Amino acid sequence: MLQLSGLRRLRLSAYLGVVGLSTALKIQERGYSVTIIAETLPSDPKTIRYTSHWAGAHHVSIAGDDVRQQKMDRETFRIMWDMSGNEAEGCFLRIPQTEFYCEERKQANILEVMPDFRYLGATELLAGSKSGVSFTTLTIDSPVYLNYLLSLFLSRGGRVQRAAIQHISQVAEGAFCRAPNAIVICAGMGARTLGGVEDKDVYPIRGQTVLLRAPWIRFGVTQSSLDGLWTYVIPRRSGDVIVGGTKIDNDWYPNPRPETTADILSRALTLCPELAPPFLSQDGQTIRNPNPTVEDLQPIIIESGCGLRPARKGGIRLETEQHETISGNVVQIVHNYGHGGYGYQSSWGSANIAVALLDGVLKEVKANPET
Template identity: 60%
Template sequence: MAGVGPKKIIVLGAGVIGLTTAIKIQESGGYHVTIVADTLPSDPKTIKYTSHWAGAHHVSLAGSDMRQRQMDRETFETLWELSAPGNPAEKCFLRLPQEEYHCEERPRPDVLEIMPEYRELQQDTPAWPATAVHGAAFKTVTIDTPVYLTYLMSRFLAGGGAVVRGSVQHIAQLVESGAHAINPDEADPASPDAIVVCAGLGARALGGVEDKDVYPIRGQTVLLRAPWIRFGRTLSTVKGTWTYVIPRRSGDVIVGGTLGPDDWHPRPRPETTRDILQRVLALCPEIAPPDIRAVREPTIDDVLPIVIEEGCGLRPGRKGGIRLEVDDGGKVPIVHNYGHGGYGYISSWGSASIALGLLASALKKRDPVLSAKL
């Protein structure tokens, strides 16, 4: 264990949850944080790294879960601030009007009522889908996920953080000698003061964690080039699936989507891509090029030429929801922050705040004199 000085913390994982948590801990002061991960934001896209494949926009799905509501609200407030004109992170985001349509009644009070310029829509709204029973409009942010992940990593490194690339087989490897066990040429061999597990789907197989409540929720998307789209639109169904249109600042638009629990298939399915495009064109005919819409009703064949990429990712779902707790029975405290499913970007800053609180409390319990300086 370290003596007087910054507490040495290892964050396991470099997805949006790991990066956000590492920054939150680092910027609170009194910690030296090292991220250990085998895949980083700068790597080519891979099925092993879910955060690259997300949409993403901030539209909370928390329902009556008050903890989730609070995490989502804190995260939105942070993202709204980051997206403000002149903020160094501004170009990661697009502020835009959002329309949400639902095929079932919404719980009251609606979690979305806190969003800027919130209003309920009427059924004479031009875009109202035939199957919808409720609609709402508000302002939110969309996130250009590859750009944002690079921003988070740069912010972490600029603040003095360290990154060690490597695969961890068992949490005991880090407990005994920290990141040195993964890369002895770059890391301090001292045991860390605490470890924060942000391993996502990897928590299922990680030795010493092996959380069998973790499972994949496969999502498939299509990336289009459609810079004329500057609004978001979503239709949710009673089956719990969504059709969505998420434009990015760059002019790219990501559309989807699917929910496939326990589906491990690592490649886009062509028939699913076509289904997504058909649903999106029905919900948002504006996705077709304007010159085509000016002369006739568009078809799916008019959308195919603007397809950039088909993708799929394995969201890290967990039975019982996000695991935010401390295992304090071993040599060092282990803080768990994983199992976000499709809520990663939506709740990232809020869950990082909870993880930081758990970490500080665990360290204070073990060393109240030193922890008072944190």
């Protein structure tokens, strides 16, 4: 017979990204005991196997008509906005953001809920853009934020077990720690190959970026193009700036391509010529370079990077199932993966849904102890 109080809960993340960390923290808030099992941690060196490190990231929803996604994004923004004014201020930068679109947008923009939102006038548009908006949002310093979330999880009594998991049965049967009553799977790209899940609807969207040192940039700007490409400039609180990018389905190449780096820098400089370092005149005045080139950006390049966004056909998988071990024990499973490029934007919102699903299956177990 199972008693709900005092049960040990386990959530599983193959690669401990922003979705897994947010979900673990939300589960802790419900009073559950949580152990994270992960192959890669935020404090590890950057790797192609861990996408969250490479993200820009800023909060600009592109949920479109997806009502569930809209709700998750708005809930996440509200939580992040509060965090950016309190204990986690160092992880965020509040900035004015401008979005330029290559097409006319007749319907209401989902970003109308953002602070200081307004539509751009015709004279404010860049060449090649047919509409645009501006608003206030925030950017996230990804490595800093990830390590903050992990430290918060540990400070609340959470446990971390480093392991490479081949099959969820290994976790369900207690191979790495005490056998759990529930597993929450936030495996990112790992959901494609993790035994017991093996979701072939999961696929990578490769993104490549360049990290610059440009502390004078304190605004964000993005422009779309007719070929589906987005160029963006995302400053961080630290003074670093992420510029990008690319979105290529099923491209597994693990290293930055030099020709792509050159293209990103060229596009970013056209969009935001202020990226070029200013210089001092003979009388000590700061002067902007009137005709900057990509070569002017070379001294401020920190690194080029690429990551594999863990997308999924059909969208984010937020659902439950049961897993029966070889010994006949039944473990409740909650899935929360397949966020693609929306991980930071929907992290807290999807975590709340996952926790509600977890509460539901555990209440069902309590009500039916013989199952």
